[in-house]
Amino acid sequence: MAGVSHWWNSKSRPAQWGYMVPVVIFLLALPVLNPPIITTEPYTDFPIALFNAAVFALIAIGLNVVIGQAGLLDLGYVGFFAIGAYTAALLSSPDSELGVRYPWLVIVPIAMVVTMISGVILGTPTLRLRGDYLAIVTLGFGEIVRLLADNVDPLRGNRGFQNIARPGGDFPDGTPIFSQTDALGFYWLAVMIIVIVLLFMGNLERSRVGRAWIAVREDEDAAELSGVPTYRFKIWAFAIGAAVGGLSGTLFAAQVGYVNNQRFDITTSTLYLAAVVLGGQGNKVGVILGAFLVSYIPDRFQFEPTYRFLIFGVALIVLMIFRPQGLLGMRQHLLANGRQAYQKLFGAGTAVAPSGLTASSKARGDLSETVPDDHAGTSPRGGGE
């Protein structure tokens, strides 16, 4: 494990993206290959299961910004997902009282802005709170959104909205790429959106913004006394996390084509949180893995309807016993020029990982009091080994 991450960290960022190309191609081909054992069929359509997992992964990436990076415990994240889905519904369903039918591509930026604003509205009063208090307020936010969907008349409660806009386009044989019955096109779209979002998240992480978030997570007072405008960057974390949540909401609404008040309860928020914790807070690849498992396991064991959630629960517990820090440990690259800088100091040949696996520090081991661990969880909530 350490060897793999060492090798990976010695590659430049463009090279890492280069290595990702075959992985992404494999992921895109996965529903077509429909490999035995892995497939969820015949009980659940495999492309749909994969699409749901991809939406879950996108949500986990957004929630990871808030929880994994900025260290803000948000238990109402489903609220943003719901706002994204309902924005799509209101702007395109014939059931909507707004009476407009915007195309999906127009809806996406609008929904992201709306959720972003709702993130700022939630964050402005609440981000002065810390820890448990923040968790409770966000929990309340998620419930408020759900209750609004239940009770506000124009949001149609349980009746919901039909015929929500989906992206256009046809395969050469004339069947639509994006349809409710065949999720293949939607799955491909979701994977591409994840790639783009990951690219932007990587940019943020290797910047003042990413450093500010980690600093807030590690020690908020020290961050502020080192010149980090903590409040502003916490709001940004909420806003960006919310925007990604809204994006996933519109993607989900488009594929299902139908939104009502049934999917946005506290259990869903908890599953999002489970995906992030399971995969590894603060590790983008980790939370994607976590989201995949949380979404995939119940689908895979659908043939055993009585016990599938038991299997799911046992799997979660076993994972948390053996990997309390998540499948992949916290890991971040916080400098745009980090690799260059470390190579400047320790020599062009050294492969330098942010964990401190440098040739030089090993050679100077006499100074070392603690052996730096590759995945040492160091935050109060990070969970060490």
Place this chain on the structure above:
Amino acid sequence: MSEPSSTDTSLDTPPSEEGLLESLEHMDAAERAEHDAAVSASVAPDREISVAKGETLLAVDGLTVRFGGLTALDDVSFDVRRGEILGLIGPNGAGKTTCFNIMTGVYRPTSGDIRLEGVSLARMKRYKIIQTGVARTFQNIRLFGAMTALENVVVGADARHRTSVPGALLRLPRHRREEREAVEKAMALLEFVGIADRAADKATALPYGYQRRLEIARALATQPKLLCLDEPAAGFSASEKDGLSELILKIRDDGYTVVIVEHDMRVVLGVTDRLVVLDFGRKIADGIPDEVRRDPAVVSAYLGGDLDEESDQ
């Protein structure tokens, strides 16, 4: 700000095969001196020590702080002059750390004011105080444990940066320039405080003495006019204390002004240009170390113990 420096930490030149740190080991004296000068220039790019030395930098004016019924500071006034090392001493509970906390915005004064170059810090947001020019270290080390040493220092340098989310998201030119400058500066700072050999290690993995020095580097990265060191020698061995004193003097000589709270009298008397003594929240003495240590009020405040005696402990 400073033009791309010609220091060895510049990222414009490709890394050498052996790396900067190893090449330092077999430099001759002249090359080494040149290198150190370049590092110093990068650490303190705009020092104007000869011009402004001696004028008032920070004015503490009638500072009173009450926590409920407890008066932690009672009408304390003193000046910090540009280019000096001021020692803030006193027995436990005298109000030294409270004074520090007011200077850096952790607490708000009940009355009185505190001004840096005439600008009041008393009601300013904490991160603004840093930008105005007061940086600090902590009595109990508070680094960002999951970050590398280099990243910790870059967080300090970020205090001077203007890039926010849009710039970082799209990697705009200003963001790229700030990133590069910050890393170069942070590398120079790590070398300046003497811990560059562990730049890539997580802060929690560093030895204790390195962590203390890393805090100083992070504070210096914010380009402070005034550096506040809160018990920097706590937990140090005698030889580490000497090394620290040397570093503090070097920081002063590079044009920074330093306020230091410290219990260890050998460090205090070794580095300070002036002392302010607090006792039960009141200022009882203010002057050059030689005068202050003979001041009867100071001697009695230290329970009859002589300052020299304490230094032997």
